[in-house]
Amino acid sequence: MRDADRLVHHLSAAGGEDELVRAGEICVAASDAVHRRGNYSGSEALLLKAIELASRLPPERGDRAEMVARTRLAALYTLSYHANFPGYAAMRQRMTEPVRRLGSSRDLPAGLQGEYSAGIFNCDFVSASVAAEEMVARGMIALFTGRPGDAVDSLGVADEFADRVGPDLPVNLLTVPVEGIRTCRPVAFALACRWDEAGRVLAAVFLSGHPVCSTCVDRVRLRLPGPIRA
Numbered sequence: 001m002r003d004a005d006r007l008v009h010h011l012s013a014a015g016g017e018d019e020l021v022r023a024g025e026i027c028v029a030a031s032d033a034v035h036r037r038g039n040y041s042g043s044e045a046l047l048l049k050a051i052e053l054a055s056r057l058p059p060e061r062g063d064r065a066e067m068v069a070r071t072r073l074a075a076l077y078t079l080s081y082h083a084n085f086p087g088y089a090a091m092r093q094r095m096t097e098p099v100r101r102l103g104s105s106r107d108l109p110a111g112l113q114g115e116y117s118a119g120i121f122n123c124d125f126v127s128a129s130v131a132a133e134e135m136v137a138r139g140m141i142a143l144f145t146g147r148p149g150d151a152v153d154s155l156g157v158a159d160e161f162a163d164r165v166g167p168d169l170p171v172n173l174l175t176v177p178v179e180g181i182r183t184c185r186p187v188a189f190a191l192a193c194r195w196d197e198a199g200r201v202l203a204a205v206f207l208s209g210h211p212v213c214s215t216c217v218d219r220v221r222l223r224l225p226g227p228i229r230a
Contacts (some may be wrong), residue, residue: 017061024053024065031072040080043064047073067098071111 011023031046047069054065099111112131119128142150 001026008049008053012056017057020053020057021061021065024050024069025108027053028069030071035072041078043076044073047076063098064102067102104195 008026011019011026027046031043031050034046036041051066051073054062055060055071057065057179096111096115111114111137116131116135118130119131139151150206168225
């Protein structure tokens with residue numbers, strides 16, 4: 001952490017564009033590391049520093065650097081405060097527009113995860129379902145165009161939504177049936193060669209006994225190196 005602080009200080013003091021970009025990247029990477037250790041305040045400070053560094057860059061580079069930091073900051077605040085603290089909605093809006101404009105297929109799940117989480121925590125299930133359905137659409141496109149890693153990220157949001165809303169909400173809240181989402185996820189895991197995760201997810205699908213799943217279960221089982229286990 002101290003080494004990262006020193007390097008960021010030297011790079012930002014140099015003032016060049018490349019140095020500022022690199023300093024911001026170091027802040028984001030260090031933030032990820034301290035976040036994994038449960039140091040949320042340290043992670044927040046590093047992300048705020050990355051946003052400050054991004055503000056010193058020209059728009060074509062600064063906007064993307066800011067987007068990367070803000071997506072993580074929104075996730076951190078959602079985890080820490082459950083989207084109920086003052087200013088969360090405004091912060092989410094500031095994050096969402098750049099994610100849609102500049103984000104890659106790997107950034108978009110993070111942005112839509114923020115929209116979805118805010119909807120869940122505020123009992124705005126309509127907004128949450130819109131975000132989840134967009135993730136279904138993106139996940140299916142990614143799956144069928146040979147990008148299983150992106151499909152895993154996208155379908156995971158929709159699957160989590162289906163788990164959290166519970167059985168009391170209308171069954172048609174999601175356009176794609178929940179069983180369909182859960183069937184596609186192990187396919188994506190398998191195509192990405194993430195066999196352990198494919199097996200775990202597939203076991204849950206298999207044990208559900210839903211007839212929609214049977215064909216995909218059989219196909220994915222052929223790709224797994226071992227038997228599925230609950």
